[in-house]
Structure formats: C-alpha cells, structure tokens
Amino acid sequence: MQAIILAAGMGKRLGEFTADYGKRAYCLFDPFFKGSQAAQTVISALHAEGIETFENYEVRPNPRAGDIDARAAECLEQKCDFVIALGGGGTLDIGKAISFLVTNGRGAWDYTVKENEFY
Numbered sequence: 001m002q003a004i005i006l007a008a009g010m011g012k013r014l015g016e017f018t019a020d021y022g023k024r025a026y027c028l029f030d031p032f033f034k035g036s037q038a039a040q041t042v043i044s045a046l047h048a049e050g051i052e053t054f055e056n057y058e059v060r061p062n063p064r065a066g067d068i069d070a071r072a073a074e075c076l077e078q079k080c081d082f083v084i085a086l087g088g089g090g091t092l093d094i095g096k097a098i099s100f101l102v103t104n105g106r107g108a109w110d111y112t113v114k115e116n117e118f119y
Contacts, residue, residue: 015049021081022051026084027039054075069101082099083102
C-alpha cells in the first residue's frame with residue numbers, strides 16, 4: 001500500500017500513521033533537508049512511536065534506474081519495513097519506486113517497456 005500525505009503539521013503525526021507498517025523506516029530526503037528541522041520532526045515522530053530509522057539524503061534530480069536499484073538494495077540491506085520520502089517530485093518518485101521494487105523484486109529497468117518487446 002502506498003499513501004501520499006499532504007497536510008500542514010503531518011510531520012509531527014507521521015509516527016502514528018506509519019506504526020502499523022513496521023518498526024524500521026527507510027527515510028529518503030532531498031539533500032537540502034539534511035540537518036533541517038523538517039527532517040528532525042519526521043525522525044522524532046517516528047522514534048516516538050518506537051520506529052527505527054535509516055536516513056538517506058542521496059537524491060539527484062531525474063533519477064536513473066541505477067539510482068533506484070541502489071536505494072532499493074539499501075532498503076533491503078537495512079531491513080526496512082516501509083519507505084518515507086520527503087522532498088520534491090524526484091524524491092517522491094524514487095520513494096514510490098523503492099517501495100515497488102522491494103515489494104516485487106527485480107530491477108527498475110525490468111519494469112520499463114522496451115521497444116519491440118511484449119510485456
């Protein structure tokens with residue numbers, strides 16, 4: 001299940017909304033959030049609900065399949081139960097793709113329609 005939550009003050013309540021998904025979150029943040037109050041609010045809200053976090057701030061614009069595959073592998077290695085993405089469109093896209101790959105397996109390119117190939 002994927003959800004996008006857009007509302008003022010949701011960062012402070014994120015832990016209560018995600019507690020049913022597991023006890024370890026993969027937190028993907030746009031680089032400009034590193035050291036910010038916004039990122040700390042999200043992390044604190046998750047910790048308040050007993051959710052451990054793994055933070056990643058390595059997001060580049062217009063992500064490539066290799067970027068997505070690397071983040072999905074990292075999510076699996078860290079044994080995260082769910083993904084939190086905070087940032088702009090690229091970050092949200094990568095977050096959704098990580099969740100999809102971790103759930104379904106294979107690499108990002110495997111789910112891309114290729115010319116003259118039937119899927």
